[in-house]
Amino acid sequence: MKLSALHQSYLNRRSNSFRSPTSLDSSVDGSGKSLIAVFWLILHCLCCLISLVLGFRFSRLVFFFLFSTSSTNLYSAPFRPDLPVKHLDVHTIGRNLDPGANGTVAMATATKSSRVVVGRHGIRIRPWPHPNPVEVMKAHGIIERVQKEQKTIFGMKSSKMVIAVTPTYVRTFQALHLTGVVHSLMLVPYDVVWIVVEAGGATNETGLIIAKSGLRTIHVGIDQRMPNTWEDRSKLEVFMRLQALRVVREEKLDGIVMFADDSNMHSMEFFDEIQNVKWFGTVSVGILAHSGNAEEMVMSMDKRKEMEKEEEEESSSLPVQGPACNSTDQLIGWHIFNTLPYAGKSAVYIDDVAAVLPQKLEWSGFVLNSRLLWEEAENKPEWVKDFGSLNENEGVESPLSLLKDPSMVEPLGSCGRQVLLWWLRVEARADSKFPPGWIIDPPLEITVAAKRTPWPDVPPEPPTKKKDQMPLSQGNTVVVIPKQQQHATKIRKPKRRSKKNKHEPRPTDTTTQVYSSSSKHQERN
Amino acid sequence: MKLSSWVLIFLLCNLTFLSTISAFRLSRSQPTERISGSAGDVLEDNPVGRLKVFVYELPSKYNKKILHKDPRCLNHMFAAEIYMQRFLLSSPVRTLNPEEADWFYVPVYTTCDLTPNGLPLPFKSPRMMRSAIQLIASNWPYWNRTEGADHFFVVPHDFGACFHYQEEKAIGRGILPLLQRATLVQTFGQRNHVCLKEGSITVPPYAPPQKMQSHLIPEKTPRSIFVYFRGLFYDVGNDPEGGYYARGARAAVWENFKDNPLFDISTEHPTTYYEDMQRAIFCLCPLGWAPWSPRLVEAVIFGCIPVIIADDIVLPFADAIPWEDIGVFVDEKDVPYLDTILTSIPPEVILRKQRLLANPSMKQAMLFPQPAQPGDAFHQVLNGLARKLPHERSVYLRPGEKLLNWTAGPVADLKPW
Numbered sequence: 001m002k003l004s005a006l007h008q009s010y011l012n013r014r015s016n017s018f019r020s021p022t023s024l025d026s027s028v029d030g031s032g033k034s035l036i037a038v039f040w041l042i043l044h045c046l047c048c049l050i051s052l053v054l055g056f057r058f059s060r061l062v063f064f065f066l067f068s069t070s071s072t073n074l075y076s077a078p079f080r081p082d083l084p085v086k087h088l089d090v091h092t093i094g095r096n097l098d099p100g101a102n103g104t105v106a107m108a109t110a111t112k113s114s115r116v117v118v119g120r121h122g123i124r125i126r127p128w129p130h131p132n133p134v135e136v137m138k139a140h141g142i143i144e145r146v147q148k149e150q151k152t153i154f155g156m157k158s159s160k161m162v163i164a165v166t167p168t169y170v171r172t173f174q175a176l177h178l179t180g181v182v183h184s185l186m187l188v189p190y191d192v193v194w195i196v197v198e199a200g201g202a203t204n205e206t207g208l209i210i211a212k213s214g215l216r217t218i219h220v221g222i223d224q225r226m227p228n229t230w231e232d233r234s235k236l237e238v239f240m241r242l243q244a245l246r247v248v249r250e251e252k253l254d255g256i257v258m259f260a261d262d263s264n265m266h267s268m269e270f271f272d273e274i275q276n277v278k279w280f281g282t283v284s285v286g287i288l289a290h291s292g293n294a295e296e297m298v299m300s301m302d303k304r305k306e307m308e309k310e311e312e313e314e315s316s317s318l319p320v321q322g323p324a325c326n327s328t329d330q331l332i333g334w335h336i337f338n339t340l341p342y343a344g345k346s347a348v349y350i351d352d353v354a355a356v357l358p359q360k361l362e363w364s365g366f367v368l369n370s371r372l373l374w375e376e377a378e379n380k381p382e383w384v385k386d387f388g389s390l391n392e393n394e395g396v397e398s399p400l401s402l403l404k405d406p407s408m409v410e411p412l413g414s415c416g417r418q419v420l421l422w423w424l425r426v427e428a429r430a431d432s433k434f435p436p437g438w439i440i441d442p443p444l445e446i447t448v449a450a451k452r453t454p455w456p457d458v459p460p461e462p463p464t465k466k467k468d469q470m471p472l473s474q475g476n477t478v479v480v481i482p483k484q485q486q487h488a489t490k491i492r493k494p495k496r497r498s499k500k501n502k503h504e505p506r507p508t509d510t511t512t513q514v515y516s517s518s519s520k521h522q523e524r525n
Numbered sequence: 526m527k528l529s530s531w532v533l534i535f536l537l538c539n540l541t542f543l544s545t546i547s548a549f550r551l552s553r554s555q556p557t558e559r560i561s562g563s564a565g566d567v568l569e570d571n572p573v574g575r576l577k578v579f580v581y582e583l584p585s586k587y588n589k590k591i592l593h594k595d596p597r598c599l600n601h602m603f604a605a606e607i608y609m610q611r612f613l614l615s616s617p618v619r620t621l622n623p624e625e626a627d628w629f630y631v632p633v634y635t636t637c638d639l640t641p642n643g644l645p646l647p648f649k650s651p652r653m654m655r656s657a658i659q660l661i662a663s664n665w666p667y668w669n670r671t672e673g674a675d676h677f678f679v680v681p682h683d684f685g686a687c688f689h690y691q692e693e694k695a696i697g698r699g700i701l702p703l704l705q706r707a708t709l710v711q712t713f714g715q716r717n718h719v720c721l722k723e724g725s726i727t728v729p730p731y732a733p734p735q736k737m738q739s740h741l742i743p744e745k746t747p748r749s750i751f752v753y754f755r756g757l758f759y760d761v762g763n764d765p766e767g768g769y770y771a772r773g774a775r776a777a778v779w780e781n782f783k784d785n786p787l788f789d790i791s792t793e794h795p796t797t798y799y800e801d802m803q804r805a806i807f808c809l810c811p812l813g814w815a816p817w818s819p820r821l822v823e824a825v826i827f828g829c830i831p832v833i834i835a836d837d838i839v840l841p842f843a844d845a846i847p848w849e850d851i852g853v854f855v856d857e858k859d860v861p862y863l864d865t866i867l868t869s870i871p872p873e874v875i876l877r878k879q880r881l882l883a884n885p886s887m888k889q890a891m892l893f894p895q896p897a898q899p900g901d902a903f904h905q906v907l908n909g910l911a912r913k914l915p916h917e918r919s920v921y922l923r924p925g926e927k928l929l930n931w932t933a934g935p936v937a938d939l940k941p942w
Contacts, residue, residue, distance in 0.1 A: 116715065116836045118692045120766075121773040123780060126861035131785040138868040139751045139787045145872040146806055146879070147747040153555050154745030 159275055161191040161255030163248060163370055167240035168206060168262045169199040169226040172428035175209060175438055177262040182213040184266045190275070193218065193255065195247055197240035199226040205437060218247060228430060229349055234359055237261075238396055241363060249373045249387060257370050259363040263424050270420035273412050274367045279381055280403065281410040284322025285365040286422040287337040289346075289355045320419055321358065321365055323411035331411045336360055349430070356425040361398035364423060367412070368399065383408045555744065557884040558877065560851075564844040564912060568886045569900055572907035573617045576914055579626035580613050581661050587633045587653065595639050602712075602730040602819050603636040603645060605902070606679040608893050609710070612903045615896075628708075628910050629667055629676040633657040636682045647688040651701055651934065652942040654678075654688075658703050672929050674920040677708040677910065681730065683815040685711035687720040690814065695720055702933035708913070710906055712817050714839025721839060726909040728902055729841040732822040734894045740799035751787040752867065753805035753829065754778070755798055756820075757813070758790075774834050775811050777860040785864060802827040806875070807853070807867055811835065822891045825851075830878050832867070834860060842890060842905050844912075851881045 164185055168174060185192050194217045198206050202221030210217045220243060227233055241259060248257060256274050260266065274281065324333040339346070339357050347354040371377035373387045383405035390396065400406045413420050435441070560568055588610065592598055598607060610632040613619055620626050635650035662668040668676065680686045686704050687695035699719050700709075713720055714727040721727075758779035760770040767776045782788040790809070795801065802808055808824040812835035821840070824831040831852040833840070840848045848854075855866055881887065889900040897903045922928065932939065 115717065116772075118696065120768045121857075123768055123773040123776040124858065124861050125777065125780045129781040129861070131787065132864065135864050135868045136787060139864075142868065142870075142872055142875060143749060143751060143806065146875065147749070149876055149879075150745060150747055154743075 159190040161193060161253070162188055162271060162274070163253055163255045163257045164192060164194045164260040165197070165241055165244040165257060166194065166260045166262050167197045167199070167237040167244075170203055170205050171226075172432045172434045173426060174206070174262065175434075178206070178209045180265060181260050181262055182209065184268075185215055185260070186213055187268060188271045190271065191255070192216070193253055194260075195220065195244040197222060197244050199224055199236060199240065208437060218251075220244065220247060230347060230356060230425075233350065238363070242390070242396065245373055245387065248370050249375070252374060253370050255370050256367055257373075258367045261362075261364050261423070263426060264364050264421055265424065266421045269418070270413075273418070273420055276412060277367050277369060277410055279369050279372060279384070279410070280399075280408065281367045281412045282323045282331075282334075282365055282416075283367070283411075283413045283421070284320050284335075284416040284419045285362055286419040287319040287321055287358050287362075288422055288424040289319065289337065289342065289357055290424065290426065321362060321423070322413075322419070323409070323416040325411055325415040329411070329415045331407060331409055331415075334361065335416070350427045351429040351432075358423055358425075359397065361400065362423055363399055364421060366399040366409075368402070372402070381408070555883045556880060558880045560846060560881060560884055560887055562843070562845045562847045567845045567908055567912075568890050568905070570904075570908050570911075571899065572904055572911050575911040576618055576627045576907065577620040577625055578613055578616075578618050578628045578630055578907075578910075579620055579623040579667075580610070580630045580632060581665070583632060583657060583660065587657050591634045591637045595637060597639055597643055598634065598637040600733060601639075601643060601645075602732070603681040604731040605681045605710075605712070605728060605893055606632075606634055606636060608731070608895060609679050609903065609906070611895070612897045616903075616907075618907060623665065623667055626667075627675065627914055627916070631657055631661060631676060631678055633678070635680060635688070644690075645682060647682055647690060649942065650682070650688045651698075651938040652940060654686075654701055655703060655938060656942040670922065671706070671916075671920050672922055672927070673704065673707040675916055677710055677726075678704065679710045680704075681710075681712045681728070683713065684720040685709060685713040685725070692814070698935065701938075702930055705929060708910070712841075713815060714841075714843070715816050715835075716837040716839060718837075724913065726906055727839050727841045727843060728906060729822045729891045730817060730819045731893050732819050732826070732891075734892045737799060737823065737826050742800050742803050746804060748804055748806050750789045750801065750805035752782075752789065752807045752809060752832070752863075753801060754788070754790040754809035754811075755793060755795065755801075757792055760814075770814065771812050772836075772857055774857045774860055775813070777857075778809065778811060778834070778863065781861045782864065787864065799823070799827065802829050805829045807832050809834065810852075812838070821852075825882060825891045826888050828879060828882050830875065830882065832863075834863075841902075842909065845905060845908070846887070846890065851878055851887070853878075 162185075164181075166178075166181060168178060185194060192215045194210065194213070194215050196206065196210050196217060197220045199222055201223060202219050207219055210219065222240060222243060224236060224239075226236060245257070247253075256277055258270075258274055270283065273283065318335070319337060320335055321337050322335050323331050324335050326332050337358055342355050342357055345354055346357045371380060372384050374380075375386075375388060383403060385402055385404055387402065390402070396402075400409070403409070559566065562568075588607075592607060598604060610630075613630055613632075623629070633653060635647070635653055636645045638646045638649055640646060658668065658673070678686070680688075682688065683690045684692065684695035686700045686709050687698050688701065689695040689698055696719050700722055705722070709722065709725045710728055711721075711725055712728055712730045714725070715721055756775075757770075758775045759765075759767050764770040767773065770776070778788075778790065782790060789801070789805070802823060806829065808820065808827075808829040808831055810818060810820045810824060810831045810833050812818070816835040816838040821831050821833070823829075832855060833848075833852050834855050834857060836857050840846070840852075853867065853870065855863060859866060886900050889898065890902060890905050893902050
């Protein structure tokens with residue numbers, strides 16, 4: 001099929017090449033012909049050699065170009081010696097097919113010869129086929145302009161500020177949780193004010209983490225220390241959140257208040273969705289009630305399967321807390337996380353190895369317009385209690401206590417069908433220690449000897465501030481490795497790296513104080 | 526006096542309000558612009574009542590049996606011929622009385638003889654067409670009355686009625702002699718080319734509407750790819766040296782821009798092809814072995830500005846759609862400077878092109894939905910046919926006058942099918 005065209009062009013090439021020497025030589029006689037043949041053979045060998053050297057096929061037809069005065073059209077490319085274009089005379093072919101007695105229409109089309117020619121063309125490459133930085137910048141300008149236009153058409157017309165309220169306190173997992181919130185808030189495309197309420201007073205530790213976000217933050221400290229049980233902790237967190245809401249009221253911050261608990265994970269769509277709230281909204285929260293004990297998890301799963309088999313008519317319990325709607329998308333109630341399977345087995349103390357259960361209604365699933373909290377705001381609805389006169393001793397469990405009429409809550413995220421954030425509580429043991437600011441300074445007190453050091457004998461050097469320490473199993477020599485040596489080992493014996501890595505995660509049975517509790521937690525988590 | 530002036534002001538306000546509403550077509554909330562081509566504002570014209578089409582009842586060996594043998598014909602890019610017949614059979618423009626018909630349609634599926642790979646073989650198509658025409662010429666008097674000048678055929682293959690996939694062979698054959706007077710509805714269009722005759726209607730290739738609809742992403746997703754293209758640059762199987770395929774244009778695109786971060790081009794087949802097009806500002810639509818491609822349809826549906834690299838191409842419905850305003854045309858010789866050309870387009874022009882592309886009537890005109898919807902490609906074909914009415918006097922032959930040569934063409938074509 002298409003191969004035959006190639007074959008044809010190849011034959012044409014051959015005939016072309018044999019035509020050229022006859023045009024070169026003026027005298028065509030017998031001896032001339034054998035001379036020509038020999039000359040052609042020599043030329044062929046020469047071209048083969050040149051091709052060998054160059055590495056690509058060197059076409060003999062370069063000579064054809066040099067010597068011939070043919071009238072074929074040439075689309076020459078600057079870098080490639082290329083084959084001549086077959087100029088199909090569209091003109092004559094059209095006329096040949098023209099049935100003699102047909103109208104003038106066909107004649108007219110046949111007389112125009114096409115500018116576009118069929119055949120082999122050169123591949124045009126410009127002298128410097130690489131990106132031009134000026135043009136790249138211009139293109140980015142165009143992309144920005146297009147995206148700006150898209151935003152004005154499809155995006156938010158006017159976006160409200162997001163006021164994030166986070167209760168926190170200094171503990172081992174604080175850096176982990178708070179960094180997650182920092183990154184989520186940094187990605188929010190709207191203005192953000194972050195109110196961080198800290199139990200145990202405002203510390204530098206927390207201050208450093210939140211300062212890295214580059215957002216506008218309000219760091220409030222309260223004197224009480226965080227208690228050790230989950231129940232008391234959630235009560236204190238409620239108190240801390242109310243403190244934050246008081247700050248909103250006093251500063252007259254205008255925006256949408258959302259509760260970003262430090263161990264929760266938020267999706268970006270959550271921030272887009274809450275922009276739609278008018279006064280008081282609720283979203284669905286995925287509840288990850290996780291216990292550190294793997295066996296526990298398996299058992300509870302088996303139990304759940306049993307329960308499902310027994311009660312087939314009951315709907316499956318989803319780990320979601322959020323609004324429940326009827327078919328016309330009106331709020332009729334709330335889905336709450338089913339705590340029955342965990343009855344009696346949930347964690348009481350913060351470092352218990354059991355599932356941590358959420359409250360009946362977690363604060364993080366609610367968002368409110370900050371004007372609800374102000375003393376005086378126009379169009380404030382009547383079904384909201386005045387925040388200033390809220391009596392905390394009556395027990396504020398969930399933000400619904402701020403409302404007189406809970407049915408006026410707006411369900412967001414297509415009426416709760418989208419789970420936009422996840423609730424999780426993970427904490428370390430109460431006695432776990434961690435280096436303040438997560439900077440190892442001063443150096444560790446106890447170092448563990450290495451077993452069968454794979455690297456060549458290195459005289460032990462005094463420990464320096466910037467070095468890597470690796471927990472290794474028992475051995476004879478001291479472990480300290482200055483950085484330069486490491487690089488040397490990298491270059492020389494890359495294979496050893498893997499051996500070292502294999503040793504790393506296995507915890508030592510002895511004794512660096514820093515590692516003991518965290519290694520035990522590694523077993524559990 | 527005062528009351529009348531107030532009434533006047535009120536009316537004026539209303540008028541301006543209404544006119545702004547009509548200037549905007551808020552579908553999926555994007556402002557668009559009206560499209561008017563050289564034939565005027567005709568994309569939304571309704572052909573019903575402006576023409577009558579008679580559909581010949583050919584034996585099923587010309588259509589249904591072929592489709593039955595290979596149902597893949599319903600999904601490939603040449604499926605327009607099949608859907609056209611289905612549409613006409615149930616359309617209000619159809620008439621059962623051939624005496625009152627303005628146009629006659631011959632439903633013969635010439636592009637349904639597929640290889641195992643799915644590519645259509647055109648070797649039997651001339652004979653099939655000839656046999657169909659002989660049938661209608663002998664059973665009905667309408668062919669001989671005009672020698673086919675008021676008949677139309679759908680020939681969606683690579684080079685239309687030249688019935689070959691290779692350009693040189695197609696040019697060598699030319700349009701089938703028997704179709705010299707008929708109106709051809711084809712996807713191929715190139716100016717001053719043998720295989721495009723005067724008066725043909727160029728249509729877009731078939732692209733499956735449901736498949737494209739199912740891959741739509743939210744319109745607010747920001748367009749972050751500058752230029753997008755997926756496809757071959759070198760056809761190694763048929764043209765290993767390069768320079769033949771696409772007249773070297775695709776290879777030039779690759780060689781010049783393969784390391785340019787603005788150009789997201791490769792030969793891969795990603796599953797997110799449609800989604801990626803919706804995130805791109807420009808989509809390249811270079812020629813291949815033939816100048817047309819379904820990429821144009823995809824680019825229009827997904828709002829990506831088509832960059833057409835095919836010299837002298839005639840785009841679908843060229844009299845109804847102002848392609849110069851909508852797409853960017855780049856000569857094949859200017860391909861090495863494509864980045865300069867695209868970055869020097871002013872942003873206002875780009876935004877205007879995007880607004881034109883967002884017009885739902887533009888997108889509808891490129892599709893062949895089943896069942897047919899107003900403004901789709903079927904209706905545009907009928908509009909095109911309606912614009913050619915009334916027929917000239919020369920269409921009707923005097924008795925005994927014969928213009929077609931029934932024995933012209935290669936000898937192999939004269940064998941019965």
